[in-house]
Amino acid sequence: MERKPVIQLTDIYKRFYIGTPNELQVLNGINLTVEEGEFVAVVGQSGSGKSTLMNIIGALDRPTEGQYHLDGVDMIAARDGELSKIRNRKIGFVFQTYNLISKTNALKNVEMPMLYAGVSGRKRVERAKELLTMVEMDERMHHLPEELSGGQKQRVAIARAMANDPAIILADEPTGALDSATGRKVMDLFHKLHKEQGKTIVLITHSPELAEETDRLITIKDGNITGERSGRGGQ
Amino acid sequence: MILYENIRLALFSLKANKMRALLTMLGIIIGISSVIAIMTVGNSMTTSVSESMESMGANNITVGLQQKEDEEESTEEGLQFGGPGRMKTAQDDDGFTYEMLENYCDTYGDYIMAISASESVGSGQIVDGSLYANVNVTGASLGYFIANSIDLAAGQFFQEREFDDGVMVALISDLAADNLFDGDDEAAVGSQIQVNVDDKYYNFTVIGVYEYDQSASGFSSTSTKDTTTSMYIPLKAAKELTHTDNYLQFTVVTASGVDSEEFAETTEDFFATYYRNNRDFEPSAFSMSSMVEEMTSMLGTITMAISVIAGIALLVGGIGVMNIMLVSITERTREIGTRKALGAPNSSIRTQFIVESIVICLIGGIIGIILGVALGAALANMLGTAASPSVSSIILSLTFSMAIGVFFGYYPANKAAKMDPIEALRYE
Numbered sequence: 001m002e003r004k005p006v007i008q009l010t011d012i013y014k015r016f017y018i019g020t021p022n023e024l025q026v027l028n029g030i031n032l033t034v035e036e037g038e039f040v041a042v043v044g045q046s047g048s049g050k051s052t053l054m055n056i057i058g059a060l061d062r063p064t065e066g067q068y069h070l071d072g073v074d075m076i077a078a079r080d081g082e083l084s085k086i087r088n089r090k091i092g093f094v095f096q097t098y099n100l101i102s103k104t105n106a107l108k109n110v111e112m113p114m115l116y117a118g119v120s121g122r123k124r125v126e127r128a129k130e131l132l133t134m135v136e137m138d139e140r141m142h143h144l145p146e147e148l149s150g151g152q153k154q155r156v157a158i159a160r161a162m163a164n165d166p167a168i169i170l171a172d173e174p175t176g177a178l179d180s181a182t183g184r185k186v187m188d189l190f191h192k193l194h195k196e197q198g199k200t201i202v203l204i205t206h207s208p209e210l211a212e213e214t215d216r217l218i219t220i221k222d223g224n225i226t227g228e229r230s231g232r233g234g235q
Numbered sequence: 236m237i238l239y240e241n242i243r244l245a246l247f248s249l250k251a252n253k254m255r256a257l258l259t260m261l262g263i264i265i266g267i268s269s270v271i272a273i274m275t276v277g278n279s280m281t282t283s284v285s286e287s288m289e290s291m292g293a294n295n296i297t298v299g300l301q302q303k304e305d306e307e308e309s310t311e312e313g314l315q316f317g318g319p320g321r322m323k324t325a326q327d328d329d330g331f332t333y334e335m336l337e338n339y340c341d342t343y344g345d346y347i348m349a350i351s352a353s354e355s356v357g358s359g360q361i362v363d364g365s366l367y368a369n370v371n372v373t374g375a376s377l378g379y380f381i382a383n384s385i386d387l388a389a390g391q392f393f394q395e396r397e398f399d400d401g402v403m404v405a406l407i408s409d410l411a412a413d414n415l416f417d418g419d420d421e422a423a424v425g426s427q428i429q430v431n432v433d434d435k436y437y438n439f440t441v442i443g444v445y446e447y448d449q450s451a452s453g454f455s456s457t458s459t460k461d462t463t464t465s466m467y468i469p470l471k472a473a474k475e476l477t478h479t480d481n482y483l484q485f486t487v488v489t490a491s492g493v494d495s496e497e498f499a500e501t502t503e504d505f506f507a508t509y510y511r512n513n514r515d516f517e518p519s520a521f522s523m524s525s526m527v528e529e530m531t532s533m534l535g536t537i538t539m540a541i542s543v544i545a546g547i548a549l550l551v552g553g554i555g556v557m558n559i560m561l562v563s564i565t566e567r568t569r570e571i572g573t574r575k576a577l578g579a580p581n582s583s584i585r586t587q588f589i590v591e592s593i594v595i596c597l598i599g600g601i602i603g604i605i606l607g608v609a610l611g612a613a614l615a616n617m618l619g620t621a622a623s624p625s626v627s628s629i630i631l632s633l634t635f636s637m638a639i640g641v642f643f644g645y646y647p648a649n650k651a652a653k654m655d656p657i658e659a660l661r662y663e
Contacts (some may be wrong), residue, residue: 014305060576060656081580099573099660105248113577115240160577 005069006167006200007057012066014052014223019130026052027063028223034168039194039233041203041211044220051172053220054204058091058170059083071167074087085232094163096173098153100145105113106132107141107157113163131159135189151182168200169193175210187213191233237583238590245591248563249598254572256595259559263599263639264606265633269545271607273459274628276614277538281531283620289513292383294491295351295382296499298506298520299484300325303513316663329516330481336508342505346493349378352485354473358463359414361407368411370466372432372615374473388412389420390443401471405430405609408447408464420444430466436566439468440601487520552599553639560592560647571651572659585645585652592644593637600636604629 014027026049034040040210043100044050048207055061056068059075078086087093092113100109110128119127131139135155145153154174161169171190175183193199203214211217212231219227251254302323316534340347356372378391379385397404405428409420416423423441447464474480487502487550489495499522506518564571571584608624615622 055657058576060660084575084580086578086579087576093576095573095660099576100568101570101573103251104244112574115237116574116578116580116583164578 003035003037005033006038006071006204007035008067008069009033009057010067012053012056012063012068014049014056014061015064015065018064026223027056027071029066029223030223032218034200036122036200037194037198039190039203039214040212040216040218041047041205041231042218042220043208043211045206048220049223050204054170054202056203057168058093059087064114065191071160088113089164090167092166092169094154094157094161094169094171094174094207096176098145098150098157098177100156100160102145102155105142105144108139109145109156110160110163113160114185117164127163128159132156133158133164134162149182150178151185152184154186155189158186158193162193162199168198168202170202172204173206174203175205175207179195183210183232194233239599241587241590242594244587245594248591249327249595257561259555260599260602262555263549263596263636264552264603265548266543266545267600267603267636268607268610269548270542271604271628271632272610272614272625273538273545275608275611275622275624276611276618277534278623278625279611279615279620280618281534281538282623284530284534285527287364288523288530291576294348294489294493294495295523296487296489296495296502296520297484297526298331298487298502298518298525300329300516301519303515303517323515325483325516327479327481327483328480329513330483331485331506331509331518332481335506336482336485337572339502339505343498343501344500346501347487348490349488350376350485351377351378351379351380351382351488352376352470354477354479354482356468357432360427360428360431361411361466363415363428366415368407368414369461369463370411370430371463372430372437372476373465373467374476375467376485376487379467379470380490384488388444388446390441390468391425391489392443397501398469398471401469401475403437403439403472404442404469406443406445407441407455408466409444410447410462410464411434413459413468418570439466451585496525498522499525527618534627539553549635549639553643555598556592556595556639557643557647559595560588560644561565561650563591564588564647564651567651568654568659568662571654571655572662575654575656576660581652584654585648588643588648588651589644592639592648596640596644597633600633603636604632607632 009030009032012030012032013025016024016026018083023163030053036181037146043052052061056063056083057070057108059070059078062076066076070086073086073090075083075086086100098107101112107125107128110131111124114127129138129141132141134160137152137155137159140148140152145156148156158169158174161171169190174190177208178186190201190203191213203210213233214231215233217227217229217231218225285315334351340350353376354374356374358369358371361368361370377393377395377398387406390406392406393402393404395400407415407428409422412418412420412423414427415428423444426441428439428441429480430439445467487498489498499520503518503520510517574584608629611624612622
């Protein structure tokens with residue numbers, strides 16, 4: 001089956017402190033295509049440039065050079081206001097430190113991206129409850145983040161990432177702050193989203209074991225893609 | 236919908252930091268409440284002053300003497316004494332004579348309802364054994380009672396004969412009657428009293444008791460028993476006691492329908508003809524209504540000036556709000572980063588923090604208004620005037636506190652909106 005590309009990165013360069021003696025080239029011409037429904041792991045040590053790559057994929061940052069198309073949209077040409085709309089509709093972020101809004105309960109946290117998308121109140125609550133049920137957090141939806149464990153918080157964060165049914169889920173070390181048992185549950189959730197809903201997921205991790213579970217492993221070193229092979233999930 | 240969410244969020248974050256929110260609001264509360272309180276007191280005072288002046292008669296014209304500005308004298312002597320001329324005191328000879336007044340009445344009879352002149356004999360005491368009452372002995376013309384709206388509780392006013400002959404009769408206040416006749420006003424009428432003024436004793440027959448208007452004399456620290464009230468005697472009797480013939484000042488009660496301000500000028504011109512040859516003095520006449528205007532505008536200016544000072548407190552409060560908003564966005568840097576990553580446009584981040592700042596200022600403003608109205612009422616009550624909180628100042632304060640919220644919230648909110656999401660997400 002011909003699958004359409006969701007992420008298309010062509011000759012991406014990223015340089016910092018341009019024009020100063022400390023000029024730093026972090027990405028050296030990255031070419032990467034992620035197709036719809038793929039579960040891709042990006043592996044690399046700290047300082048390898050994987051965070052910068054994630055920021056560019058997540059539309060939080062722009063490359064210095066190169067072409068980037070996300071779900072058919074030219075991200076280089078998009079203005080800042082359009083980028084926040086794209087982040088809202090097409091990208092679901094999952095962070096290592098969860099980043100839930102501390103003063104509002106789980107339900108309101110899941111509702112938030114829909115609020116910015118202009119979804120009406122009743123639909124928002126309906127969808128948020130549905131998502132929380134999916135991540136098995138429906139019984140704790142009225143709890144504040146501080147009343148939840150790390151694994152529970154991350155599950156709420158995943159539900160939040162799914163709120164506007166994005167084209168990709170971008171997970172940055174989602175199990176980094178969790179013990180292996182709860183980390184396992186979170187990973188299982190990603191697999192469930194991938195298999196049952198056909199979500200395109202980009203997982204950034206430094207754990208080789210977790211990366212092995214995905215369809216494709218991409219290794220980054222010194223701003224270059226140095227390795228690309230199929231994982232166990234892809235076989 | 237987003238606005239509602241923003242208000243809800245703002246209330247949440249206020250609830251989470253109650254103490255801080257209260258301290259932040261304190262500046263706004265103090266500022267708004269003092270502005271409202273001052274405006275209320277100012278308003279009440281203006282109302283009560285103009286009311287009491289009008290009760291004295293807005294149609295009254297006060298005629299007196301003022302020193303002539305003699306240019307030669309003032310330049311020469313002014314240089315010598317280092318001041319603008321020498322102050323002179325008008326003597327009895329400088330005063331308006333009875334003939335002048337008669338002429339005046341004959342000329343402008345249609346415009347005049349009554350002429351009120353008085354002569355103070357001095358303060359003294361009515362003594363009756365161990366009973367006493369403090370009084371100011373004042374000689375009054377018939378018009379005096381009209382001009383000052385004095386009402387009788389018992390007895391009668393002076394008759395024309397008593398005025399003309401200067402009969403030793405007196406009107407005492409009901410307060411004095413309380414002290415001397417145990418409150419029996421009827422018993423007072425017809426009785427003989429002895430008054431001690433400057434160690435001289437005078438005998439009078441009481442022919443009437445008038446109602447003492449306490450509010451007209453302002454507040455008094457002495458007890459009712461020691462309060463000094465006026466005892467009125469016929470003007471001519473007083474003139475004889477003080478050995479004077481003329482009047483340094485009198486009040487004209489104009490007939491209804493007369494423009495008192497215009498008539499004041501006519502009056503001044505009329506008496507000016509008599510004073511062409513007087514070296515030092517010239518007549519001056521001014522109407523009560525122009526005085527009311529003057530007083531009102533003066534009180535208004537004072538109120539404005541104090542309000543401006545209170546407004547500075549409000550400004551300081553606003554800076555406090557800005558300060559706390561800056562602290563708040565720094566604390567919530569990660570939240571801002573998260574919101575941006577999840578697709579919040581800069582405008583909605585900005586709105587969120589401006590709304591929060593407005594909410595702080597509005598709550599502070601509302602508390603301030605309640606406190607201010609209460610404080611203003613208490614102060615007005617203390618000053619013995621009816622409180623009249625001005626609705627316009629309340630609306631103004633509400634608008635103003637919202638404006639403070641927007642003004643002092645904009646800079647922090649804009650700072651939040653312009654944060655780099657990557658930096659914000661990385662913030663520890």
